[in-house]
Amino acid sequence: MEKFRLFIGGKWLDGDNGKYIEVENPATREILAWVPDGNETDVNLAVQAAQKAFPKWKQTSPVARSELLLKVADYFEGNINDIAATITAELGAPVDMVKDWHISTAISEARYYAEKIKQFPCEMKHEGLIVRREPVGIVAGLTPWNYPLDQITVKLLPAIAAGNCVIVKPSQNAPLSAYHFIRAVEAAGFPSGVVNMVTGRGSIVGGLLASHPGIQMVSFTGSTSAGKEVGKLSLGNIKKIALELGGKSASIVLKGADYKEAVDVTVTKCFMNAGQTCSALTRIVVPQEDLEEIESLVVEKAAGFKIGDPLQPGIDIGPLVGQRQFDTVKKYIETGLNEGARMLFGEVPTSCSDGYYVKPVVFSDVANSMNIAREEIFGPVLCIIPYETKAEAIQIANDSPYGLSGAVFGAPSEAKTVAEKMETGVIHINGAPFTSDTPFGGYKQSGIGRENGMFGLEEFLEIKGILFA
Template sequence: MNNNQLYINGQWVNSISKDKIEVENPATEKIFEHVPAANEEDVNSAVKAAKSAFDSWSKLSLDERLSYLNKAFEIFEGYQDDLVEIEIKELGSPRSWAKNAHVKGPIKRFENYLKIAKDFSFKDDLPKATVVKEPIGVIGCLTPWNYPLNQVIQKVIPALICGNTVVLKPSQITPLSAYFLAEAFHKAELPSGVFNLVTGRGAEVGNVLASHKDVDMISFTGSTSGGIEVGKLALETVKKLALELGGKSPNLVLKGSNYEEAVKTSLNSTFNNTGQTCSALTRLIVPKEDLQEIENIIVEKSKGFIVGDPDEEETKVGPLSNKKQFDKVKYFVEKGIEEGAKLLVGEVPQKKDKGYFANPVVFSNVSNKMEIAQEEIFGPVLCVIPYEGIEEGIEIANDTIYGLSGAVFGPQEEAENAAKRIKTGEIKINNGKWDPLAPFGGYKQSGIGREGGFYGLEEFVEIKTLFNK
């Protein structure tokens, strides 16, 4: 894969900047690849190409656009084995998780957008008017390192379906999987300038895109602090914004629920992807009178999360993505001990000879006022918070600046009533299954807008009313 260049205006081109970004394998700490560290001139070239391509691309029929994208999908789908290897190397994802969550999942999303696009209404008839949904223009897509391919697909594909053109800046930590998508578009002969890939650092590429006068919308996924910074820059020219940000999601366990299922759900959510998931259920809120019983279940079930080489089949938890993340998790584990939480599982992370590995940690008897219960740790750290009475449980669930995801386990009617009172963009009730047509996004400081299904398409259109009747 040609990851030594940028993809601009339908061609692989050298960066005007001669600088390079090192791509590190977090399991070995070895630099195994480099990508260009693009500069403002590179961004300007990409935006110019996208702007020039917008008029002709937006005027194509939906069927014509889908013809290109279906061809690209067929090519991209053939890269699955290579993509698994890339996510093991650039993210440190265990093989099984890389295969299912980082490759099969995004490919399924790509396919799903193509399937539902024909049923998406680009026109709504009102009694005395017609509402049309038009392409916005040039979309700057800024994607994160923790689910690198998934978030690229969630932005780029619906944006293109709706007739927009795109400049993509993937994370500098995990930039490589995006090259496979660019290559698929290239081989599918997507018209020049419709899709552009510019790798680089946030301040040198992301911020330039966010403030660029010819970029019409910014779709950003990352930390809340990063989203605020990008949002401020984008609003200088009043761009449309979609922000998918942080979380500190609650799993409220009601009296009479299946405690084993509730614990299993939180452990999987918190430990898979080494805890580097914005929607992870990192606050397990449990009946105080049953705390000991639930602690016993946690200790037993935590034994199944084997930490080690992500290339080994039995590994469930790989390394953290980089030294910064390792140091952050170490700080919060030490902070939890200092705050007086009970260290039920795990220990303070200790740096090994190679790799940014941290064993899963569970704190019990946590107060929701503690820093470990309020801050997004982004590592395999679970907080168990006891409550007395359902009102206190719901109050604790909502006592956060975030509102991205959540869960409630309990008798069905009681669980559904509680779920309706928890301020999150999505919430799992008992064993509720994921639906690819469902929207994803958050309340409060977890973001603005939604991704997924028809809701994800609607983010990338402008609404125009025609009084024509």
């Protein structure tokens, strides 16, 4: 069983303290590997390596950076089967879904930023004024376990393209995918110190990076509670921060919409990745008068999802990532029943001795004041909430501490009017797909800043005005 190492200054190094963290396969509960349990010495070395590389890297031409990003994309494409096997092993996501979503997205992000950085206006001239966009400096990327490769690429590729040097701290629950990213960087030929990686615990390595005076920006994805702590530590020495946090996204189904399409899209978005997606559509808000019809469609759709060994073809839902997540989701399902919600489909999970599997659950008779409707569960649990009027549907959708994503189904003009009144960062009308140009981020406690698209690139730049007399 392999013991992995840190990547600092272009070299593979053992961790300073010689301690390791186990990485578990959630489908079998077997230990896959060990990664270093990083500490302050490791973090300091990574910061020093990035600082050494930054003066030269920020002067590298956009064309040269673009060529390196394209080589990263080529590496991902050439090693898609190995990468997919790693993500499935450490996360439990079905291998087909991993290839179609996790890895394909990382490839498209690399190619997108490779193209956009060549066209980006780093300097704009006005009368008596030049406005420059310059790299922030050293960026720490604190990434989550639910999309362990894509959440690295969506942060670090635009940061690198913008001329920054980076340090990635992958989640201790799914850190192995990050090694494929580092191997891609090595294969592409990035200069030493431009990209560094320190594995370890979020409470230790994440905290050290967030508070380190040698780091100019922290980009974090995770729970809202953890994001608040990262924000406090980062602002202790006034870093720039980008936080992509929790969600409890609503899908509003308007009267007269194509109910089958609305249900197909919403249920799929809710259960994808075993419900472990921050932008999952976990509340479906439906007309009261058509509740029974929509309930039947939801149950029919939910029953079609196949749960099982994520390595087998045709599987839709694999296990949750670990014991802690299994216990959390189980508790929320029990809470829903105790709050008086009606379970239309699914069951309370019992044993996880053969893997952390949780069957999809659908609740109806859900009031928006219930905990299952207000708190992020991060599992395959859908709440059906009825409404009487369109105004009430919008009020239900907005009555949340979160505002990350959402959906509206109905006549396009009517749906657009509703979407404009929703307090959330991204809204899909009638199942419109996410695109490379779409800014991703949230209102309220769903975060600060935006990822993806040109907005994701601009997050990693400072703005300077130069005036001429």
